Amino acid sequence: MECAVVLEEIGGDFGVWLWHSLRDVLLWGRTVGRERGHVFHPGAPAARAAVRPVLDPELEGVAEVLDAMVAEAERGVVEEVAGACREVAGWSERSGWVGTALAWMEAAAFLMPEDPAAATEAARLAVRRAEYARAEAWVRRSVALAQVARDWRWYVLSFLYVSRAAAARGDHEAAVRLLRRAHRASVRWGVRDVLATVQHELHLMGMSPGRVGGGGGASAGGIEAGEFHRLYEQVRRLVDRGEYRRAIGPMWALHPALGQGAEGAAACAMLARAAALLGEVSVAQQSGALGYGWASGQDLADPVAARVMLDLAHAALALGVMERAEEYGDAAAMRAARADDLRLAMEVEGLRERVASRGGSRAATDVAETRVVGPVVKAFVRTLDRVAERLASAEMGDGTVIQNGQGEA
Amino acid sequence: MQMVHRPVLVMHGDPGLWEAIGGIRDPRYVVRAVPEWRALSDSIRDASPAALVVVDPYLGMPRGAGPAPQLRALLADFPSITVFIAVSLDPEVRSDLHLLARWGVSQVVTLGYDNTPVALEARFEAELAGPLKTVLEDALPPAISGRARYTILSVAEIAAVGGQAEDLAERLGIGRRALGNLCKTLGIPPARELFAWTRILLAASLLDDPGRSIESIAPACGYSADSGLRRVMQNYLGASPRQLRRQGALRVAVGKWLEELERYRRGEVQPVDAESDDAQAVVQGPGPREARTSGGS
Numbered sequence: 001m002e003c004a005v006v007l008e009e010i011g012g013d014f015g016v017w018l019w020h021s022l023r024d025v026l027l028w029g030r031t032v033g034r035e036r037g038h039v040f041h042p043g044a045p046a047a048r049a050a051v052r053p054v055l056d057p058e059l060e061g062v063a064e065v066l067d068a069m070v071a072e073a074e075r076g077v078v079e080e081v082a083g084a085c086r087e088v089a090g091w092s093e094r095s096g097w098v099g100t101a102l103a104w105m106e107a108a109a110f111l112m113p114e115d116p117a118a119a120t121e122a123a124r125l126a127v128r129r130a131e132y133a134r135a136e137a138w139v140r141r142s143v144a145l146a147q148v149a150r151d152w153r154w155y156v157l158s159f160l161y162v163s164r165a166a167a168a169r170g171d172h173e174a175a176v177r178l179l180r181r182a183h184r185a186s187v188r189w190g191v192r193d194v195l196a197t198v199q200h201e202l203h204l205m206g207m208s209p210g211r212v213g214g215g216g217g218a219s220a221g222g223i224e225a226g227e228f229h230r231l232y233e234q235v236r237r238l239v240d241r242g243e244y245r246r247a248i249g250p251m252w253a254l255h256p257a258l259g260q261g262a263e264g265a266a267a268c269a270m271l272a273r274a275a276a277l278l279g280e281v282s283v284a285q286q287s288g289a290l291g292y293g294w295a296s297g298q299d300l301a302d303p304v305a306a307r308v309m310l311d312l313a314h315a316a317l318a319l320g321v322m323e324r325a326e327e328y329g330d331a332a333a334m335r336a337a338r339a340d341d342l343r344l345a346m347e348v349e350g351l352r353e354r355v356a357s358r359g360g361s362r363a364a365t366d367v368a369e370t371r372v373v374g375p376v377v378k379a380f381v382r383t384l385d386r387v388a389e390r391l392a393s394a395e396m397g398d399g400t401v402i403q404n405g406q407g408e409a
Numbered sequence: 410m411q412m413v414h415r416p417v418l419v420m421h422g423d424p425g426l427w428e429a430i431g432g433i434r435d436p437r438y439v440v441r442a443v444p445e446w447r448a449l450s451d452s453i454r455d456a457s458p459a460a461l462v463v464v465d466p467y468l469g470m471p472r473g474a475g476p477a478p479q480l481r482a483l484l485a486d487f488p489s490i491t492v493f494i495a496v497s498l499d500p501e502v503r504s505d506l507h508l509l510a511r512w513g514v515s516q517v518v519t520l521g522y523d524n525t526p527v528a529l530e531a532r533f534e535a536e537l538a539g540p541l542k543t544v545l546e547d548a549l550p551p552a553i554s555g556r557a558r559y560t561i562l563s564v565a566e567i568a569a570v571g572g573q574a575e576d577l578a579e580r581l582g583i584g585r586r587a588l589g590n591l592c593k594t595l596g597i598p599p600a601r602e603l604f605a606w607t608r609i610l611l612a613a614s615l616l617d618d619p620g621r622s623i624e625s626i627a628p629a630c631g632y633s634a635d636s637g638l639r640r641v642m643q644n645y646l647g648a649s650p651r652q653l654r655r656q657g658a659l660r661v662a663v664g665k666w667l668e669e670l671e672r673y674r675r676g677e678v679q680p681v682d683a684e685s686d687d688a689q690a691v692v693q694g695p696g697p698r699e700a701r702t703s704g705g706s
Binding site for chain 1: 425498503506507509510514515516517519521522523524525526527528531532534535547549550551554555558
């Protein structure tokens with residue numbers, strides 16, 4: 001039976017009134033023009049008033065709109081009736097009647113077929129009801145509508161909700177893929193209020209939007225993404241603790257990824273930082289250039305690009321190139337703010353304070369330590385040469401060279 | 410579209426309802442009065458899948474005794490049929506609505522409220538291929554695109570009233586040639602195959618009606634004879650009507666239909682000439698297909 005879910009969820013006269021009202025909306029929506037004026041019997045308004053139950057005050061306004069729709073059907077305004085449907089949907093959801101909420105939201109979407117908001121909300125409610133096929137059908141529609149309307153908030157939310165459907169069905173890979181798509185879109189279109197939710201849900205799935213190498217199954221330079229992330233974080237911890245020699249091994253394990261996409265750029269920047277701290281200027285310069293080349297081309301809200309700039313700032317600081325350290329630090333600060341990455345922003349501030357105080361970084365001063373890593377450095381230089389050659393032939397953008405005491409784009 | 414009539418079987422005594430029915434302008438609806446429950450059962454048994462039924466659920470019942478058990482039996486015997494009840498919303502009816510929904514009533518007409526010609530036509534139209542469309546909407550996988558889904562469901566509505574491929578083209582606002590190209594682009598079977606399959610699904614839905622005899626199904630679905638229905642069922646579903654009834658005909662038919670859709674979606678089946686009315690699918694992959702007629706058309 002049409003709209004039976006309302007009767008199933010809500011008993012008594014109120015349930016019947018809500019069910020009948022919803023059917024009235026759908027019937028009214030199916031007719032057009034002058035025909036609409038003849039859809040209800042002349043006695044309908046009185047019949048409706050006779051069975052009206054005591055209503056929650058929150059629904060009084062809605063009831064007036066629906067009464068008017070029945071009494072003067074030809075004059076009803078679609079947007080007003082659709083708005084009433086959305087109010088009922090919201091009230092129903094707050095009251096715990098999600099099936100009823102979905103039915104009313106679908107009515108709103110039926111009345112306003114070009115409205116991405118109603119379609120997206122219908123998808124969200126369908127996911128809450130574990131009706132995943134229905135949710136996916138609504139998402140297909142809401143994505144298309146949002147694109148036409150260039151309403152990127154609903155576009156991002158559509159992918160967020162369909163990701164939840166995938167996760168609920170146990171398809172973790174699809175859920176992560178769809179969440180990443182939501183993340184990219186929210187970054188690209190500046191949908192900041194949803195970005196935090198997307199980041200949180202990625203985090204819940206064990207992923208981080210700014211986590212380098214976090215894409216499940218993807219690989220950079222043949223290194224599986226999870227393994228890349230593990231090595232990368234290992235290098236970071238060792239460098240943070242000043243254990244530069246111990247960092248070289250895992251850093252070398254990352255070398256196949258150098259210069260390849262986001263992961264490669266992050267690895268280059270980390271290598272630049274580690275090399276700078278070991279006094280290996282040419283490696284620091286060369287890998288820094290590669291990292292900068294990638295990061296400078298990214299959206300300002302890209303968190304990986306922010307991380308790259310921070311590591312380049314560390315490298316410049318270690319080499320004593322203070323102007324560059326300030327410049328990269330400022331870039332990192334702006335990008336971290338745009339990416340809404342609070343943790344990264346705090347790290348950047350820590351670095352900028354050191355730059356401001358000309359405190360410098362802990363550099364390796366043990367000659368013996370640098371002698372041990374000498375052969376590895378040569379291998380890095382060879383690798384970086386090859387990467388630079390490959391990228392040049394692929395027409396990568398210019399890199400900025402960190403030069404001791406200078407600094408020239 | 411070729412005029413195909415849609416029977417409306419009405420078992421009700423309310424004058425206001427009859428006045429509204431009399432005001433329906435769409436000539437496709439052919440209304441017939443039925444006096445009581447047994448006659449209604451007999452009428453439904455021979456009716457097409459597009460038939461609609463409008464009843465008084467309390468006919469023959471003392472006041473306060475609830476809806477008639479004959480209605481429950483009717484809905485159990487013929488789950489494929491679309492049944493409207495026409496009632497006033499007095500307290501007794503309001504308390505029975507949930508029960509009537511569980512029995513399988515599709516739609517409610519409220520006397521003195523929405524028993525108008527405009528409302529009846531709108532609701533009749535909304536219930537085109539009702540139960541089958543509901544099954545397909547739930548069964549079509551997410552991989553089927555929105556446009557393909559709309560096309561397939563449109564075929565269900567059009568086939569339910571005996572329509573053909575040219576009616577689909579008209580609904581979509583394109584020519585027959587463009588329809589062929591559209592189906593190819595969407596990765597779905599050509600129009601003739603879509604209609605052939607949909608008629609099979611309709612027949613299968615009737616096979617699942619315990620109250621129908623197998624012999625009554627062929628003419629109800631537009632097949633010229635029992636033999637035509639049997640041949641088509643064997644060709645497409647690999648079983649006889651009797652075997653399918655035992656297995657759950659619609660469930661089997663939908664499963665095979667989805668397999669076929671998936672083969673087209675993956676490009677395993679290529680029509681020789683998507684624009685030809687006599688297109689025969691050339692199988693490029695494994696499959697039990699042989700040349701088929703488009704049964705019953």
